[in-house]
Amino acid sequence: MHLVYPAVLSVLLFCTGLYGVLARRNAILVLMSVELMLNAVNLNLVAFDVWLRDALHSGQALTLFTIAIAAAEIGIGLAIVLMVYRNRGTSDIDRLRDTAEGREPPGGPAPAEKAEATA
Amino acid sequence: MTLAHAVAQTGNGFLSPTGVEIAFLLVGVATLAAAVLTVTTRQLVHAALWLVVALGGLAVEYLLLTAEFIAWVQVLIYVGSVVVLLLFGLMLTKAPIGRSPDADSGNRAAALTVAAAAAAALVWVVVDAFRTTWIDLEGPAQGSTRVTGEILFRHWVLPFEALSVLLLAALVGAIVLSRRSPEGREGKS
């Protein structure tokens, strides 16, 4: 089998996941897209492992580890999303903007505030 | 090196695929379509279900690549638990059932641009690099449960154990994070 097929499939899956991470609003959907990206990487690992016929099969071992880590990640991630939802009443990523800069016009903030901001 | 020359050298043409290749391509198209639907659908629960399809498709691809243990692990962990977790999450955050018009954020155009550009660049590079590489699937299966078990417990024992500690830590963390109150009773992992 040509290596190009699994490689291209993995690229496309990865980019699909990328799009999902960047475009989805709901945090859980973003997590799903992350899973897609992880799986794209897994596919790549397996394909190259098979192609290289590695004696240690490090590709497959790493795939297993990735799956385990992905499971841990989804658990932690979901816990965080749940807590955010509980505290904020929403799980929409673009509404969680506590790190945004103020929108006052130039010259507005007093020097003391600037000093605090730079400190 | 031209494509025709490469094909002539290896004797494996793109235009005359083998049976495995055709199967891989068909399943791959289905998987990709399911993935695209996962990230574009406006029904949140459907997204989780399309994710099941995509992950299942990937499991089939693993099988076609002779990595059968990985395929079953994929089915078990992803399709069996992760998606279930995600569904639980959706339900716990009171995600709307049915079409929700605001499933996509305002960042969609930028996301599309970046993803398309990344896809174009990566596809170009990957095709350019591996257009003549041939995977020999003949011979003993490289991903059978026996082989995988042997390498895992012969060469990868220590990382494997470390990973189990990581999982335990994640479990504890998730419990701590999702406790409702100091004397919280339930936790999830």
Next chain:
Amino acid sequence: MNTTTLAVLVPLLPFLGAAAGLLLGRRSPGFTRPLAVLPTLAAAALAVLVAVRQGGERPISASTRLTPTGSVPVDLALYLDGFAVLAAVLVGVVASCVQIYSTAYLRDDPRYPSYAALVSLFTSAMLLVVYSGDLMVLLVGWEVMGICSYFLVGHYWETPEARAASLKAFLVTKLGDVPFLFGLFALAVDAGTFRITGILGAVATGAIEHPTLVALLLLAGVAGKSAQFPLHTWLPDAMAGPTPVSALIHAATMVAAGVYFVARLLPVFAASAAALTVLAVLAAITMAGAALAALAQDDIKRVLAYSTISQLGYMSGALAVGDRGAALFHLLSHGAFKALLFLAAGVVIHAAGTNSLAAMSRMSGLGRRIPDAYWTMAIALLALVAIPPFAGFFSKEAVLVAAERTALGESAAPVAAGWAVLVSGLLTALLTAAYATRLWLLAFRGRGPGAPDHGRQPAVMSAVLWALAVPSLAFGLTAGFIGDWFDGRPLQPTLTTAVLGTGVALVGGLVTYATWRHTTALASRVPNGAAAHPEPHRKAEPPVSEPPVSPAVAPAPEAVTGREPAYGDIGAAPEPADPGRLLLGPLHRPAAAGFHLDAVYRALFVRPVTAGAELVRFLDREVVDTYVRGAGTGTNWLGWLVRRAQTGNVQTYLSALLAGSVVLAIAVVLVAAGV
């Protein structure tokens, strides 16, 4: 102690006195007076001793080098010739008189300690200039004098006139000092040394390459210090200082320094005929112009100030015709009678309660109130007019003789210089007699109500006046042998110049007297009210506070209020009895204003500088600051724009990050592919 040690002590003692006075002045006022008077007196005595020991013999030269100072060495050097020792005697004596006089004159001045210390420092600096055998050390004394004159002229710094006058004195003399400094360096580079002996040796062998340039540069500094045209304008304004300071500056120290310097380095100037001619022309203009201005002044101190400028013109003239003996002779005798004139004028001003001659002319009996000042001032004025046998006669004759010899081609100096000095000198003799007569008549022969009685002036002041009257009377008798102390040239008057000079002086005096009789007769016919002075009674210059004056009347505020009208408008007093007005005719008004030289300077220098400052201010405020502010505002706006990107939306950040990564990756791939 040998002569060198004594000579070192002469400038050192007043300096130590000044330092001690400044340190102790506030804490222990009891020491101030002894600290001011005793070192100066001791320095004067030592100067006399040094002069006696030196005795006009071969110059004594001693030097020590403290440290190597680069290519041209600087030595602490003494050079004692006849000029130096006699000039030091003059400085010491006049400074002692001034210090003693000041103890009474500024008795109740709150700033007396610092004043006395500055006078001591001034004296010390002048003595350093006199004795120094090294031009760099001389320059130190020269500059110290400049700053001391700034402080002393500005003694009454509460008044704007005093502030302006001190600034003017400082700036104008500094204007001359800059070229002076360049001249010194050029001279030292040419001669390879700052030592006066070395420089004179270099001149003798012709090693000075640009004598004209050096001499002209040095002349600028001399003109500034010695108040020669065109840098003389600071001197009349310097009258804003206390009267003893005027006496010190005019008689012995500041203005004498320039003449003395030229006398010391006369061979350098004599090497350039052009420099001598320039000096002669400047001297001629200075002496005649200043005498004309003196004839028109109303303020008695300004009359004396212009008289000083005029007499300094004589000295410069003597130098221009190459006779430094005559110049020094006139410097010495002038120092004596001009110090006397100023100190007596202080008494007169106090007794009359005004600076204005016009106001004095409306008082009678001023002379009877202050007999000491009356007589001594008469002596000093006679000396100034150069009537034989007073001191001024002999010294002025020495100058005129030197000019005559040059004019007749008997000396090395240019003939044109000789003629300029001779003609101008005779004319000035006439004018000098005129303004001196006018001063005396207006001050002591006034008609009107009696002068106010302020009581007797302190005995100390009278004693000082009489002490100075002695040299004014008798110093001229030394003319027969004092020439041996200088270049050995005889300084006796010759018959022609004596008759000429005395004749024009008598003519000037008699004409003025006749005019005065005429004008007073006219004035007496005018009703008294019509000639009323705009300010009926000007306040006194206050510093002498006699016993009747209650201590509650603080002198300093009175000085502030009393000074302003006296320096108001110079020609404002329409005084019908003033002979100067009739004598000068249409020249009176410009002469009263110093020939509007200040206005010329204002138009030539002050306005362009002010305009330039305005332009610079505009450029700074409007142009440079715009860029500065623009930089600030631009950064602010840029920051505002960048802050717009800080939306808090993680997806936006991530998009930007990944877009950047993709662009970088594509760039790397393209480079690797060699596209």
